Amino acid sequence: MTTATYSADVPANAGWFAKSEAWLDQRGKGAWIAAMVLGFVFFWPVGLALLAYMIWSKRMFGKSCRHSGPRTARRQAWSAMKPSGNSAFDAYKSDTLQRLQDEQDAFEAFLERLREAKDKTEFDQFMDDREKRSKELMETEDA
Incomplete structure (x- = not known):
């Protein structure tokens, strides 16, 4: 070779x-x-x-360990926030970032509602099972 x-x-x-x-x-x-x-x-x-x-x-x-982490993320976040010098692009960038932030907030609220609904469903099921067990226990004691 x-x-x-x-x-x-x-x-x-x-x-x-x-x-x-x-x-x-x-x-x-x-x-x-x-x-x-x-x-x-x-x-x-x-x-x-x-x-x-x-x-x-x-x-x-x-490379994945060397080039990622908090320093790189911080550097990328800072470069996304600093102005480019082009006012039209900066306005577009700030509008896009605001829209993305709003979408992220809405998604996180949606996930929170899902978690709450799941928790309520699980709790209701627990209470129903508990009630069934107590009824069955009462019936066996009466018999």
């Missing part, structure tokens, strides 16, 4: 380590973990070195 099949980012004159890294990156986190386990099995310092490299290079924690 040629190095071009491993990764387009690896230059042709790259060393074996860069080629191996690109090959493992192309196959995903599972390949890195398998390489680390095999390193521990055959010669434990190799496995330890791979583990240290995976942690240091942040390969242990995938």
